[in-house]
Amino acid sequence: xxxxxxxxxxxxxxxxxxxxxxxxxxxxxxxxxxESTTIPYTTFLNDPMHPGVQIGTEFDWKENRFFRLYxxxxxxxxxxxxxxxxxxxxxxxxxxxxxxxxxxxxxKIGLGYLHTFSTQQEFQFDEGSYKSKRDLGNSRLMPxxxxxxxxxxxxxxxxxxxxxxxxxxxxxxxxxxxxxxLMSHTNLHIGIKFFPFNKKKKP
Numbered sequence: 001x002x003x004x005x006x007x008x009x010x011x012x013x014x015x016x017x018x019x020x021x022x023x024x025x026x027x028x029x030x031x032x033x034x035e036s037t038t039i040p041y042t043t044f045l046n047d048p049m050h051p052g053v054q055i056g057t058e059f060d061w062k063e064n065r066f067f068r069l070y071x072x073x074x075x076x077x078x079x080x081x082x083x084x085x086x087x088x089x090x091x092x093x094x095x096x097x098x099x100x101x102x103x104x105x106x107x108k109i110g111l112g113y114l115h116t117f118s119t120q121q122e123f124q125f126d127e128g129s130y131k132s133k134r135d136l137g138n139s140r141l142m143p144x145x146x147x148x149x150x151x152x153x154x155x156x157x158x159x160x161x162x163x164x165x166x167x168x169x170x171x172x173x174x175x176x177x178x179x180x181x182l183m184s185h186t187n188l189h190i191g192i193k194f195f196p197f198n199k200k201k202k203p
Contacts (some may be wrong), residue, residue, distance in 0.1 A: 031191025042167035052078030
């Protein structure tokens with residue numbers, strides 16, 4: 001348990017250091033989401049809720065009047081009751097189609113790293129009896145496709161805050177080698193993008 005706690009603390013500390021550096025001139029994206037183990041696009045709102053939080057940033061790459069192409073990086077945590085909890089980092093390439101009144105149509109493709117831990121006590125058979133097993137977690141890849149909508153509060157302002165809803169479909173791989181090779185998930189995000197450290201940027 002102590003080793004697992006130290007691992008979590010190390011990962012969180014690393015994420016904070018990286019994000020603090022990235023935020024110096026970039027926007028901040030922050031979202032709350034509901035995770036589900038389901039086939040993508042067969043459901044939208046799922047119950048019970050399995051909460052998660054994600055924080056990250058975006059980088060300018062190519063942009064014109066109607067389109068914006070940008071890479072992004074994010075870090076997050078999710079909790080699925082009776083199954084797993086996990087920390088992850090994710091790299092994505094996003095494309096926004098912009099309208100003059102502030103509505104953005106969004107699509108992203110991504111690849112991430114997920115480290116999961118069981119939410120239940122685990123046991124292993126040792127010397128004729130079952131003993132508590134230390135959970136060091138499992139490493140996964142998480143390729144993803146995301147679609148959604150965003151709304152810029154001030155369409156003519158470069159550093160305008162944006163409210164968004166995203167539907168993220170992703171695959172957990174490997175899931176259970178030799179039995180179930182992969183598991184599909186969906187995350188429904190509600191979030192905001194803002195510019196806390198770039199107040200001098202003008203339209």
